Amino acid sequence: MVKIATYASHSALQILKGAKDEGFETIAFGKSRVRPLYTKYFPVADYFLEGEYPEEELLKLDAIVIPTGSFVAHLGIELVERMRVPYFGNKKVLRWESDRNLERKWLEEAKLKLPRVYEDPDEIDAPVIVKPHGAKGGRGYFIAKDSRDFWEKAERFLGIKDKEDLKSVQIQEYIVGVPVYPHYFYSKIREELELMSIDRRYESNVDAIGRIPSKDQLELDLDVTYTVIGNIPIVLRESLLMDVIEAGERVVKASEKLMGGLWGPFCLEGVFTPDLNFVVFEISARIVAGTNLFINGSPYTWLKYGEPMSTGRRIAREIKIAIEEDKLDEVVT
Structure with a gap:
């Protein structure tokens, strides 16, 4: 059994x-x-x-x-x-998810709105966020305002001293807006995308700095960090839902071309700008911790299922259906 x-x-x-x-x-x-x-x-x-x-x-x-x-x-x-x-899932997506260059190729193939990526730190001419490769929960991320700031922080936070070490990070344009993390589930059995829930992250110390008066922030000379501590639920304006659903559909379609498909849970990590553009900066091709907010389901799963449906339960139901229909080999690798 x-x-x-x-x-x-x-x-x-x-x-x-x-x-x-x-x-x-x-x-x-x-x-x-x-x-x-x-x-x-x-x-x-x-x-x-x-x-x-x-x-x-x-x-x-x-x-x-x-x-x-x-x-x-x-x-x-x-x-x-x-x-x-x-x-459960396609192991081939792991390398595409963990290598930010491959990840970029995937998101470009999906024709999503993406932040600019700087290949040369000396060309930084606007605020950037620097991210090490792999799933690290925000550890090691930092903001740099210019080239000089980048090199100072890269050495302090990541031990990067020259351009030979840059293969371990990606330097992204910093997009100002509201961080939004929609959680999806793609059923390979039913060939259907589902929007499961949405969250934003509570990160240390970037989300705590706002509690300190601005003049004190300057005096303390604080470095902003992005280590994830917890998650906060979000319900989007209804008029924005098709934006995130269509983004998810395009990612699934691109995955079929690039690595043989993406099925099960995944998350697009992005920002809604003041112009209501959904700019995606990352994909997590597996269940994300933000789904923990919705163990009894979300507004979106309630609309679809009318019963408590977490992402964890949706995984189990997909496996159950696959067993009943003798298709288990299609969803496990």
């Missing part, structure tokens, strides 16, 4: 709760310290396995692993690509 498994971090609580709601037995695996979180305080795991990836035990339990940002970050892409336990 198939069981749903995931790494004990990130969005594991809702993944396992959703799986149990769909009738699956569940497995959490990870550090022993967090066992009580998933078995006692929030009893969503029927099994808890110690270790970052106990492959043999997962195979014996007939598990399907649901990837999260923590899982990929801890194990690394190479190990995930080699893993023998069935994996």
